Amino acid sequence: MPTYHKPESKTIQELKDIAHKLRIHSIASTQASKSGHPTSCASIAEIMSVLFFNTMRYKISAPRDPSSDRFILSKGHAAPILYAAWAEAGLFPVSLGQGVAVGCGMAYVGKNIDKTDYRTYVLVGDGESAEGSVWESLHFAGHYKLDNMCVIFDVNRLGQSEPQHQMDVYRKRLEAFGFNAIVVDGHDVEELCKAFYEASVTKDRPTAIVAKTFKGKHFPNIEDLENWHGKPLGDAANAVVEHLKSLIRNNGPLQITPPSPQKESAKKVDISHIKLATPPAYQLGESVATRLAYGTALAKIAMNNDRVIALDGDTKNSTYSDKLRKAFPERFIECFIAEQNLCGVAIGAACRDRTVAFVSTFATFFSRAFDQIRMGAISQTNVNFVGSHCGVSIGEDGPSQMGLEDIAMFRAIPGSTVFYPSDAVSTERAVEMAANTKGVCFIRTSRPNTAVIYDNNEPFVIGKAKIVKQSANDTVLLIGAGITLYEALNAVHARVMDPFTVKPIDKEAIIQHAAQCGGRIVVVEDHYKQGGLGEAVLSAVAEQRNVVVKHLGVDEVPRSGPPTVLIDMYGISARCIVAAVNDVLKM
Amino acid sequence: MPTYHKPESKTIQELKDIAHKLRIHSIASTQASKSGHPTSCASIAEIMSVLFFNTMRYKISAPRDPSSDRFILSKGHAAPILYAAWAEAGLFPVSLGQGVAVGCGMAYVGKNIDKTDYRTYVLVGDGESAEGSVWESLHFAGHYKLDNMCVIFDVNRLGQSEPQHQMDVYRKRLEAFGFNAIVVDGHDVEELCKAFYEASVTKDRPTAIVAKTFKGKHFPNIEDLENWHGKPLGDAANAVVEHLKSLIRNNGPLQITPPSPQKESAKKVDISHIKLATPPAYQLGESVATRLAYGTALAKIAMNNDRVIALDGDTKNSTYSDKLRKAFPERFIECFIAEQNLCGVAIGAACRDRTVAFVSTFATFFSRAFDQIRMGAISQTNVNFVGSHCGVSIGEDGPSQMGLEDIAMFRAIPGSTVFYPSDAVSTERAVEMAANTKGVCFIRTSRPNTAVIYDNNEPFVIGKAKIVKQSANDTVLLIGAGITLYEALNAVHARVMDPFTVKPIDKEAIIQHAAQCGGRIVVVEDHYKQGGLGEAVLSAVAEQRNVVVKHLGVDEVPRSGPPTVLIDMYGISARCIVAAVNDVLKM
Numbered sequence A, B: 001m002p003t004y005h006k007p008e009s010k011t012i013q014e015l016k017d018i019a020h021k022l023r024i025h026s027i028a029s030t031q032a033s034k035s036g037h038p039t040s041c042a043s044i045a046e047i048m049s050v051l052f053f054n055t056m057r058y059k060i061s062a063p064r065d066p067s068s069d070r071f072i073l074s075k076g077h078a079a080p081i082l083y084a085a086w087a088e089a090g091l092f093p094v095s096l097g098q099g100v101a102v103g104c105g106m107a108y109v110g111k112n113i114d115k116t117d118y119r120t121y122v123l124v125g126d127g128e129s130a131e132g133s134v135w136e137s138l139h140f141a142g143h144y145k146l147d148n149m150c151v152i153f154d155v156n157r158l159g160q161s162e163p164q165h166q167m168d169v170y171r172k173r174l175e176a177f178g179f180n181a182i183v184v185d186g187h188d189v190e191e192l193c194k195a196f197y198e199a200s201v202t203k204d205r206p207t208a209i210v211a212k213t214f215k216g217k218h219f220p221n222i223e224d225l226e227n228w229h230g231k232p233l234g235d236a237a238n239a240v241v242e243h244l245k246s247l248i249r250n251n252g253p254l255q256i257t258p259p260s261p262q263k264e265s266a267k268k269v270d271i272s273h274i275k276l277a278t279p280p281a282y283q284l285g286e287s288v289a290t291r292l293a294y295g296t297a298l299a300k301i302a303m304n305n306d307r308v309i310a311l312d313g314d315t316k317n318s319t320y321s322d323k324l325r326k327a328f329p330e331r332f333i334e335c336f337i338a339e340q341n342l343c344g345v346a347i348g349a350a351c352r353d354r355t356v357a358f359v360s361t362f363a364t365f366f367s368r369a370f371d372q373i374r375m376g377a378i379s380q381t382n383v384n385f386v387g388s389h390c391g392v393s394i395g396e397d398g399p400s401q402m403g404l405e406d407i408a409m410f411r412a413i414p415g416s417t418v419f420y421p422s423d424a425v426s427t428e429r430a431v432e433m434a435a436n437t438k439g440v441c442f443i444r445t446s447r448p449n450t451a452v453i454y455d456n457n458e459p460f461v462i463g464k465a466k467i468v469k470q471s472a473n474d475t476v477l478l479i480g481a482g483i484t485l486y487e488a489l490n491a492v493h494a495r496v497m498d499p500f501t502v503k504p505i506d507k508e509a510i511i512q513h514a515a516q517c518g519g520r521i522v523v524v525e526d527h528y529k530q531g532g533l534g535e536a537v538l539s540a541v542a543e544q545r546n547v548v549v550k551h552l553g554v555d556e557v558p559r560s561g562p563p564t565v566l567i568d569m570y571g572i573s574a575r576c577i578v579a580a581v582n583d584v585l586k587m
Helices: A009-033 A038-043 A045-055 A076-085 A099-113 A132-143 A167-176 A189-201 A234-247 A290-304 A322-327 A339-353 A363-378 A406-411 A424-435 A483-489 A507-516 A533-540 A563-569 A574-585 B009-033 B038-043 B045-055 B076-085 B099-113 B132-143 B167-176 B189-201 B234-247 B290-304 B322-327 B339-353 B363-378 B406-411 B424-435 B483-489 B507-516 B533-540 B563-569 B574-585
Strands: A070-073 A120-125 A149-155 A180-185 A207-212 A287-289 A308-312 A332-334 A356-362 A384-388 A417-419 A441-444 A449-451 A466-469 A477-480 A495-498 A501-503 A520-528 A548-554 B070-073 B120-125 B149-155 B180-185 B207-212 B287-289 B308-312 B332-334 B356-362 B384-388 B417-419 B441-444 B449-451 B466-469 B477-480 B495-498 B501-503 B520-528 B548-554
Touching (some): A009 A234, A045 A149, A099 A149, A132 A149, A149 A167, A167 A207, A180 A189, A290 A322, A308 A322, A356 A424, A363 A384, A406 A417, A406 A441, A417 A424, A477 A507, A483 A495, A483 A563, A483 A574, A495 A507, B070 B099, B099 B132, B099 B149, B149 B167, B167 B180, B189 B207, B290 B322, B290 B384, B339 B363, B363 B384, B424 B441, B477 B483, B477 B507, B483 B520, B483 B563, B483 B574, B495 B507
Parallel strands (some): A180 A207, A384 A441, A417 A441, A520 A548, B149 B207, B308 B356, B384 B441, B520 B548
Antiparallel strands (some): A466 A495, B417 B501, B466 B495
């Protein structure tokens, strides 16, 4: 291990001063906004000072330079001190309980895809470390030996369930999860400088710095007391600020600047205009599961752009993300059965446009990561989620494995695009478009084989539906997707629409074709009735008088059984569509 | 510690025989259903044999007797062997990755509420132990010293990310989380008997039995090999069954029966007809937040029935569940910032109708536990979820804390009831009704104070809306709830409806009043537009010609700001309602 040289005493003093200045800034900003957690900021003032002015390598003029070290404030309550520490900062993910996963994604990319030396620092509060997702992520970091990652635990005790500083409990748990764990006094800048140095020279395992701190440190009559969580200081602010000012030795301009990145080795990458390496190549009528077409398309876009990566939660053989792993093993990240971390790692991997990330698992298992996806959208992530095994059509594996709420979940993500392709050709195009679309994308794929209905050259557009069957005197418009589109095609003579995307839905086409069909729509979906395709259609025609919609969907917890039996039992088969058409013709 | 006496050699042989019989049953059932995981069953055959025929105390004639020990198969893949082991079983939660939380709930109730000696056993697969929720729950069990709980880890290595049996990693992690960890050969019935005995006499901490096993144990040419996960044996079945039969010594009837519960100490409890101890007591026009009314009502029903309990995820001061804690501290379970475990513990606590459980946190944080709630519904849980701080009306705390997808999520839970009370009186009644309603209930509460609009004696019914303002010549029906109901009341002269429940929604009343108002509806909600109140209303009028709906809701990620500013900025204020009414009058 290289020798550690401790900073000069002048630097140490300056770092102490900066910590107090950060405290003052945090008080000022929380007073102004009448909201926030100044005492939580105070507990990490020295940690932030050392990280931002001694340890981390970055250019203040270009904080988002790809070669810079990364910092993630998982302890979201302490956001004011982050802004104080680095007012010029770019976008930082601030996400209570989710930062370790995001950091894992950044560190994994740094080590294995960028293959360069920037480091990733994640600051975690002790309260949030009760979240299981934190432990999923620590396991991931330990498993993949992410020695370019350093997780700092701010143990200020008041966020904990125990009234003591349980430093040893943290140390043992972190060691058991594969970390180099270093316990420090979180208010001692010398100890912090040394610990961060040790972290930077530790190989083959990530480091955790477990910092013993006090909430409201250096706030007289507030430090380490209960009942000051999440409150601006109010009338107490002035006295505290005066006290802090008295602790500062050098009130002049800063004498130190953060170290620069050692080398500008993280190359610029281009993730625009991603295309399928070869167009879809199917025969009309050929029987192909859309989940298989997903795997095929994923490998094709990965061939076209070396920044396309795939992540999976131990379901790669079923979702067919395995096709990317076989073609480009170094661009596949196995995240095991830990969906919160899976989604968080993808969000981290896609940060700063370093990769185009596709995350796959069974559609229903994304319900474990709804909060991660929600927070990802708030942080403007561009991750693409692909959920297989949707609906009762999966059959024997039973309701725990059936995605029946996934459209409802992804439609309720702001700014999302929800693809529900019905054949292999449209699935390949959905994958290609998702790779180039900002915001959260979701692609819903099906387990059973279904017929190819589109020509390989058929163009697709987000928000544009296809009419797959029509005649001049249609009296009902049928709308289905995936398995139910085929049931609709087999049902009756009617106009049949494939929406392609459920969000945005093709409002204009629905209104136009509904009008041509006597204002009668039957919509049928392999999903619960709430929040899915049916309600998307209802929203599209909400402001139309003279349109009626008959909506077929799953209405109860399904059983296990053969797919064809279940589709009929839960009212979405061709037979049920015929009955619905007869009903709607009377309306 | 009492002395351990090992079973007679005859019993040991019988337990070995039973293990092989269970293997044979698992093969038979997975062959018949053409689905399932017989190799996963084989790895736990001895564990199941010892648990069900040597360790657990229960009456085969009355498996759900409250004094019986509990068993939870978290390793859901192995369900066939559970059914084989106990074909007469009642409802067992079988929930991949969620069993430890459910077990924690049962064990907590056993120790602290039933205060009796039944024990809870949870069998966990090694693959699922990657789920962070498992570690949330282990932390909970360690923290609350649940020595009446025993978690068995089936480490069969093929489910793991590592190719070795990492017994020591499991032991260290479990010890660090507060467990008495015992590593055993999972195929040695003598070792198992002894370990379960040790678990039963260990005080002040839960026990984890870490069992080294092999997938497909005793299946020739299959044992411990890859590529046999999740598949029936097919053509290989007959040879395997013949081999297993050759291993059985006693083919006659069973010589042993499971031990009986030591005492019938778990009393019968009555959780029917729960009522508010005193009726709502407000002044019309008084300003009270619905979240506060929730806390008041919770304490009142707890006064009426000693089986009402509350659980919270470190937000009790904000959700007002603290009111129950103050009145009945022993019936409040603090689950810290760990929402997956929070919901799982509640599901466990409510099992076998031992308690009426109310779980509260910020509405949006339930998105972390969507899968737990989904699986709870599949297992027919009756847990009540209460989400506070809904919508942009929370103001300064920003989008990460705003519940804007919670209605979409809870509507998509099969069989759920979704309450969205608009004042304190209706909130108290919602709490009372939820306590008596089967299935998942969700109550959405608001942060700001709002006026009491109902008389204390006003009756409420699930699925019945209230008309809060009307005249004979209304031309528009306004539908709002919570904060938007007040905006609607302040907007214009129009008929105003309070739906009270969003699911079921009062379809009949909506259709009737819409017809009386010229077929014009404006619906306004503090929620994303997808899956919320608006789409519930659209579903209600789907089959009506001649009704138009103008829908106001939040359409993007909101900012932080003062509530009144945000309500206007995101288009759901009285001003925006007036504009929407003017629009809809032209339709």
